[in-house]
Amino acid sequence: MKDKIVLAYSGGLDTSTIVPWLKNNYDCEVHAVCVDVGQVDDNEKPDLEKRAIEYGADSIDIIDATEELVNDYIFPMLKSGGKYENKYLLGTSIARPLISKILVDKARELGANCICHGATGKGNDQVRFELTIMALAPDIKIIAPWRLWDIKSRQDALDYCIQHDIKLNMSAEESYSRDMNIWHLSHEGLELEDPANMPDYRNLLQMTTYVEDAPDEAEEISIEFEKGIPVSLNGEKMDGVMLLTKLNEIGGKHGIGVIDMVENRVVGMKSRGIYETPGGSILYYAHNELEQLCLDRETQAYKRTVAVKYADLVYSGMWFSPLREALDAFVDKTQETVTGKVSLRLYKGNKITKGIESPYSVYNEEIASFDTGELYDHNDAAGFIKLYGLPLKIRAFMKQNTEDK
Template sequence: MKEKVVLAYSGGLDTTAIIPWLKENFDYEVVCVCIDVGQESELDGLEERAKLSGASKLYIEDVVDEFCDDYVVPCVQANAVYEYKYLLGTSMARPVIAKRLVEIARKEGAVAICHGATGKGNDQVRFELGIKALAPDIKIIAPWRSELWKLDSRESEIEYCKAHGIDLPFAADSSYSRDRNLWHISHEGLELEDPANAPNYDHLLVLGTHPEKAPDEAEEITMTFEQGIPKTINGEAMKVSDIIRTLNKLGGKHGIGIVDIVENRVVGMKSRGVYETPGGTILLEAHEQLEELILDRDTMTAKKDIANKFADIVYEGKWFTPLREACQAFIESTQKYVTGEVKFKLYKGNIIKMGTTSPYSMYSESIASFTTGDLYDHKDADGFINLFGLSLKVRAMKQGSFVELNDK
């Protein structure tokens, strides 16, 4: 009986070519596994294609709700954004994919897991860290890093498939390299490879429209959260995955969430890409809008630092680590009172605040208003400022007048 390998299968040209390559070079029985995290139409026709390419079996595993509830929600609660712009769409899907690959490998008794990530990207790191953390005994095969892999272009991959009796409808002409799930879609390649070029938005966008072509009428949205988890849109209760689907349609319609970024990859190089994250952008903005009403100053300050660390952890593929668990525990503790209602308008790429309410709001009009003073006496600020600025005053007295120093 042949040993089995589980292949992370997308149905694209790379992973299709990998099937006969694995059989030819390792004599494995190839079990394909496609993890559904919301790719939608990209899953059409995969079973026929996998078997035509020589796979013995294809699993299509729907993990959309697990992805949303266990991976997206913690990132939303953290307000995790990598390098100020990237909402981690591809990054946070990789650990749930790695987890399911390991589960299928155990079920099938496979000795290896194979992925089609290139040797230049982040995904090789994310997949392999996840697999190593969950199944250190299983061998990992990365064809793009193997000396046995001689296919260095789309043309060579197509010819390789044809030579093995696989005639599939893949064109040799270049197109954007994309990754899609329920949270976002990424675009790399073509004109984007030169940061001096403007993106060809007419050709590029998939989830929505550019703000310039968005409707001239704004659209008002109301959302509610309970303990940092989104619960309703315009009064309708939904599970998280349906909230993201709904917000994707609304955000896409109004040109929300289009980001053009040159980011620093884990492997050290810079990479330019365009991300569409319409629903995610709205969700993060709404969550932050509610938090600013509820969290105290010190907690918000500490949470910003943890959010940056959490984003780095997710981006670098370190989901299955004690540090991620510890950071998430802190984040979840801050969400206990993040409950309330958020209103905003969507208009030509903008999310415009329309009001926020919460039973746990720390905002007090009787304190903050310029016209009332029942709970705050202006004179109380005298002593506070004297103490708050004491070190500055002492320093000035020791060093001489700052005016004299500046005159010199």
């Protein structure tokens, strides 16, 4: 009886090569699954389906999961405030657990006993795919061709396809390693592998205008949040997918959200990537500004600690872990009062706060004002400072006494 293999399929060089390779090395059916998380244009779908069959796949499914990605993965991450190494907005990382979950669902539906992915043996994605599959379907076998085959480079993959009469519309010289979804677009490979090289931004960027070419006039926008979730743009209520799509357009126009980063991969090496996250960068900034107004000092400080761990879990492929679920419970509690409106000016890559307002603001103008108010007596500060600084004073006396001996 033939094995049934569900293949995570993108239509790129790697997964296109994997289809004939699986057919040549396994007695199997190959069922390609392309999970659309905002990267597939409707006009491209017929060609994507056609090519998968031409390459040897027994079936191809394109599953639209964009809404699920935004509502069930991106927005919880946004509420956490997590950024990997205080920079990366986790665009590739956050989509991988959802893609893997859908692969598992499809495998169960087809009665498949194997799931195959095209992640390399040097990258993070192999960890993310396989940890999710292990968490959801420990009985399913995982096939990772990049750890098994003799192909060592993208040129080798192209040569393999030529040998097996697979006609691809790409070349190794043009093939940056890119990953796209509704949240971001990443670029790796070719000249970017040398951190000394400045990217040719005008030719590289696809979601975002190069900052020097952005408009010379600022654009004002407002975003409304309810319990940490963005629900309105410029006074118009809209669902998450539409809101993020429009913010990508606006932010991209103004050169917002381009990051050049050397990061620490899970597998132990460093890598350099260029990330475009125009709408996401705006949302992270606006959400943080609103939290500044709505959260008390201790909660806000501890939430920053949680954000670091949350980002590490997402980056490392540990979405389906008890700790991430527990951290979500904490985050959701903090977001109960993160409701309000943030107004911004966008100008040549910059996000400038115009104003913040919330019915749950813990900013009290009467207390904060330099004018004396009834709720705060300046004289109370003297006793507080004496007690707060008492350990420092005691230590200073100790040092004086020991230095005199």
